[in-house]
Every structure is written in C-alpha cells, then in structure tokens.
Amino acid sequence: MQEKDKYFKFSTGVVGYPLLFVLVIWIVFWFEIRFGFDFNRFGVYPRTIIGLRGVLFSPFIHADINHLWHNTLPLLILSAALFFFYQKNAWKVLIVGIFLTGILTWFLGRPANHIGASGVIYMLFGFLFFKGIITKHLRLIALSFIVVFIYGSMVMYVFPIDPKISWEGHLSGIVTGALLAFTIKKGIAPPMLYSWQSKDYNPEEDEFLKHFDENGNFIENIQQEDLEAEEGIKIIYEYKEKAMDDDSKESN
Structure with a gap:
C-alpha cells in the first residue's frame, strides 16, 4: 500500500461522522424550540461542581439559530478534515479535545453558562494548524495554510472583545488543539524523504x-x-558519382 493510501484513505466516516455530529446539535436545538425547553443551564458553569456537566453537554447546546448556524459549517468542514487527514487519531483528538476544552473553560471562564460548539471548533482549528506545521508533510502543511486562510480571522475572538461571546471557551479550545498537536505523534503521516x-x-x-x-x-x-x-563504432562513408546532365556533356 502506498503512503498516500495508508494515511489519506477516504471512507464514509470522513463525511458521516461530521454530519452525525452536526445533525445531533440541530436535533437538540429543534427539541428545545418544539417542546419549549431551555438547556442553557446545562452549559459549563466555571468553578462549580454542577457546572462540570457542561463539559459533556455544552457543545450540543446553542442560544439561538444564528449561534447554531455560525457553528455548523466550521464544525462540519474542520471535523471532516480531521477524519480524512488524521483518521488514525481523529476520535482521540475529538474526545480528548472536547473534554480538555471544557475543563479549561471551567477553570478560566466567567461566572456564566458557557454553551456552544465553538470551543470544539477552535480546538480543531488549533490542532489542524499546528500539527500540519510540526509534521513537515507537504499535504498537512498545505492543510494548515488552507485552514488559516479560511478561518484565520477567528483568532481575534480568543480575546475579550465581545461580552456576549465566550472568549474563554475559544481560548481553551485553541490551547487544547495546540497541546494535542504537540503530544500526539503516532499514526501521523511522515514527511517524504529524499x-x-x-x-x-x-x-x-x-x-x-x-x-x-x-x-x-x-x-x-x-x-x-x-x-x-x-x-568500437565505425563510420563508413559511401561516395556516388553525380551524373552529368546533357548540357554539361555537350560543353565538354
């Protein structure tokens, strides 16, 4: 099996798992609207025991349709990239990344319910960018630059520029992604050597x-x-006398 087939093999999970994740968060939001529930209290509430439940629940809870929509496409695209380019570590990055992002948010966050999948998105962004640079593999480096080109503007939201945005969750996500990028080493496509x-x-x-x-x-x-x-090469020349035309014969 060639190197590209071993590490970059397409499977139904590359599309299926991200679609499933996005479908779940849309179903949760629909359930809230349809039956009049409010799941915001299940978000990460920093430095309280009950607030730890948000580590697992908060990525699936969104405040409104705009919040949900802005998280849908980045989550779909970045998670699909994760499952294709890092398929041997995709589940590890996703599960450990969600857990660590939630724990860091619990430590760093303001006293409020922190909800939404944006922390996971920042975690995926941090991992895909830093890991591609570290591996020195041409495909993964190209992926890093593509990720920065498309979603690089997100970095500004790791700072407290909007009181309505959980910048603590964003910061926790990108730090977690970078940490995973530096610690996960097995199952990564090696750089091509001359x-x-x-x-x-x-x-x-x-x-x-x-x-x-x-x-x-x-x-x-x-x-x-x-x-x-x-x-041993011999060049043989053959000479052939050129026939004289009739005018030349008469003049002679």
Whole structure:
C-alpha cells in the first residue's frame, strides 16, 4: 500500500461522522424550540461542581439559530478534515479535545453558562494548524495554510472583545488543539524523504555525486563499457558519382 493510501484513505466516516455530529446539535436545538425547553443551564458553569456537566453537554447546546448556524459549517468542514487527514487519531483528538476544552473553560471562564460548539471548533482549528506545521508533510502543511486562510480571522475572538461571546471557551479550545498537536505523534503521516535523507544513504553510490571530484569540480564520468563501445563504432562513408546532365556533356 502506498503512503498516500495508508494515511489519506477516504471512507464514509470522513463525511458521516461530521454530519452525525452536526445533525445531533440541530436535533437538540429543534427539541428545545418544539417542546419549549431551555438547556442553557446545562452549559459549563466555571468553578462549580454542577457546572462540570457542561463539559459533556455544552457543545450540543446553542442560544439561538444564528449561534447554531455560525457553528455548523466550521464544525462540519474542520471535523471532516480531521477524519480524512488524521483518521488514525481523529476520535482521540475529538474526545480528548472536547473534554480538555471544557475543563479549561471551567477553570478560566466567567461566572456564566458557557454553551456552544465553538470551543470544539477552535480546538480543531488549533490542532489542524499546528500539527500540519510540526509534521513537515507537504499535504498537512498545505492543510494548515488552507485552514488559516479560511478561518484565520477567528483568532481575534480568543480575546475579550465581545461580552456576549465566550472568549474563554475559544481560548481553551485553541490551547487544547495546540497541546494535542504537540503530544500526539503516532499514526501521523511522515514527511517524504529524499534518498540522501535516508539512513541507508551511501554518498559513494550516489550517481549524481560521482560526477564531482573531491574538490567539488564537475567531471564527466563515463563508464569503461561506454568508452569501449564508443571506440568500437565505425563510420563508413559511401561516395556516388553525380551524373552529368546533357548540357554539361555537350560543353565538354
């Protein structure tokens, strides 16, 4: 199996799991609206025992339709990228990331109910960006730049610029993502190595380096068999007398 097939193999889970996650949060919101429930109290309430339940419940709870919609597309796209490019660690990143993001929010947050999947989105953003740079794999580096290009403006919301936004949850998410990026090392696509980067590389057997002497001067390195073949080449010329036309014959 080729390297690209081993680490970047498409499966139904790449699309199915993100769609399932998004579907659940929409169903929860529909249930609230349809039956008149308010699940906001199940969010993360910092530094209280009962507030710890929000570590598990808060990603599925949203304040209104705008809050839900703004989280839907980033969650769908970033989680799909996670399951395709890091499929061997996707569930680990998602489960551990949700837990750590919620715990950090519980420690850092203001006394309020912190709800929404934005902390998970920032966690995915942090992981995809930092991990791609660390691995030095061309595909994953490209993914890092794409993520920054599309969602780089989110970084401003890790600062307290809007009292209605849980910047603590955003900050907790991006810190958690970066932490996971630096700690998870197994099951990641290794960077493609050139032959001269291999442990078994022998400079004396390098066909390119054979064209240079010990001083770095270029030399024409022709094998003895080629020299013998060239010396054995014989060029045979055949001459044919050109026929004279009738006018030339008469003038003579």
